[in-house]
Amino acid sequence: MVRPAAEDSVPRRLLAAATKLFAQQGYDRTSVQEIVAAAGVTKGAMYHYFGSKDDLLSEIYGRVLRLQTEQLEKVAATEAPVAERLRRAAQDVVVSTIENLDDMTIFLQSVHLLAPEKSRAVRAERRRYHERFRALVEEGQRAGEFRADKPADIVVDFFFGSVHHLGAWYRSGGRLSAREVGEHYADLLLAGLRP
Amino acid sequence: MVRPAAEDSVPRRLLAAATKLFAQQGYDRTSVQEIVAAAGVTKGAMYHYFGSKDDLLSEIYGRVLRLQTEQLEKVAATEAPVAERLRRAAQDVVVSTIENLDDMTIFLQSVHLLAPEKSRAVRAERRRYHERFRALVEEGQRAGEFRADKPADIVVDFFFGSVHHLGAWYRSGGRLSAREVGEHYADLLLAGLRP
Amino acid sequence: MVRPAAEDSVPRRLLAAATKLFAQQGYDRTSVQEIVAAAGVTKGAMYHYFGSKDDLLSEIYGRVLRLQTEQLEKVAATEAPVAERLRRAAQDVVVSTIENLDDMTIFLQSVHLLAPEKSRAVRAERRRYHERFRALVEEGQRAGEFRADKPADIVVDFFFGSVHHLGAWYRSGGRLSAREVGEHYADLLLAGLRP
Amino acid sequence: MVRPAAEDSVPRRLLAAATKLFAQQGYDRTSVQEIVAAAGVTKGAMYHYFGSKDDLLSEIYGRVLRLQTEQLEKVAATEAPVAERLRRAAQDVVVSTIENLDDMTIFLQSVHLLAPEKSRAVRAERRRYHERFRALVEEGQRAGEFRADKPADIVVDFFFGSVHHLGAWYRSGGRLSAREVGEHYADLLLAGLRP
DNA sequence: GATGAATGAGAGTTCATTCAT
């Protein structure tokens, strides 16, 4: 019996259901029972594919981390002037955060709930991402395009705070498109860095 | 039997213990048993003073919201130029967030865990706070001191994202004092708003 | 409301029910649900008094170990000739094993199922008991009353193997009383040790 | 594809893995998953050769029972004096128990976990073995070589208790060889039976 | 004002077994 391509595989259905529920109710408030019911499978099936509830969370993290890291690498590697590269990186991260708002919401509310070793791995990956971003800021400061009196890591934390907060207020279908919010955010960041 | 003045009252001890534990482990991961053990009282005593675990959370919120609202009102009501008032408000909220980092961490990680009606009340109070802040931005835009091409609510969300994120990276005893971080953050905000 | 003295306390009822069920079905095959049902209480009540299913087992062990240790110390401390003391110790341990056959059966079938640290504690206590018994054998060997060509620890293991095996065949109400079995066993041991 | 002769057959590998794991952790604590992993096969393969986890246990029993029964028959059928035959039978059972310590450990800890009908079969076989041994004791008592004031079945249970207990203390590579322990045990038994 | 025994529902996880392929 060949499965219709339209019907998602069991692990994919589980991941989708978990993502939605975790974003809506939080990780701790979502029971494995709810997840498997939403995915239309049994608990046993879930534990066949994922070692634990924690693993579902890790997978969701992995997905979004990979995506954003790829985007950043691509933009950073172009030949454009550094101010331009930073602007595009900033705008991209806003857009992709909004486009994956569920994943990001979960990410921000639940990293600290992961088992220690997984939590460490995820944080390490996240740190690398921030460091790549910081390198752009420092490059611009050395080139004299950005003010040099603000520590680059403070700038990065300042900006990513704003980005992480998007899930708290942005509603799709609202006044502004993801692209517009990205432009506003990138403007505010770049303007703040003018020498 | 007269209690030594040095020993805090039972409700205060409970609130202190709950604050610390909620910040460390999250609301859902902290059991009532742990709280009462840390406070050195029994469960019965806790339920005598607080109707539920939820009530402890609401109380913690109330405390920090009241504090920050007061500060903002005070600064906003001065006669200084609007740019100066916004700078001081921004700096103040950073400093007081850092000084009450446990409360703020809990606030940000756990609002969505409150029972609906309490959650609504807290959010409403928070919204009023943000609106007061936004009014400052709009005043500056009308006065021509801030660029007018950025919606004021976007600016507010942009900045409070940064502030809320402080708990994720700031460590007391680190390189920068609360005051210094406040200045950097206020600078970045104000510079971003230059026309 | 004063409880009738006849009605056993909750922890005692739990211990009794657990003892019976563990002996009948084995530790792993007995569910907490079965235990609390047999004791007429809820699971919550059980976990109020015992930290885990393991704790029930440890408690049962403690009871029987204490009992047998006391008996041995009492006999060993008398002034009788060593052969007489060993005979009585041997007989006593048979009788008390038969009288607490459920506890002993559990003991023998389930020590290795205890959590490592508890298992270690129980084994250590057991070893002390065996060493006390061995000291009697060695005393008799030095006094020339027992043959000296058999290592005392081998003798002890030989005999306690027999004792531990009682649960596998002895049925109360059978042909022989506990006392009679004790005499036969003590005879076989002592005769085996004749020089 | 021809398998190398050195590589054991799948059922044999399963039996070996199960024996080791059952002896180490107990039957109930060992999952089918662990067994197949240790044997390097899949669950499906196991259920192809064995109807259930229980069947593995029965097979292990069968193996050791057959072995020991054969040995006893051989010794009992010789022409030597009865005391000599009993001595050799006793010594043999000690040696073969030590040489198959894993199987015997499992046997003793897990017979009661078998499904009723299989358990009955195994016990019956075991009983026949004990009866053959008892017959030797009785023969010696009738011949006046052994004291007659001890019921032969008590003697048999006394001795097999000791033998069964070997797994609880004997460690290969220790002070005494299997042969030496066998001699000591046989000595203690025979000396105990002197008239 | 304060205790702590007791509840009862539900949590995450494990597991022997089945069956379409």
Added chain:
DNA sequence: TATGAATGAACTCTCATTCAT
């Protein structure tokens, strides 16, 4: 002969809350 996805029931344990004292 062999696979491995999937089942479904049972498992131990946790917890916020209640209430007689």
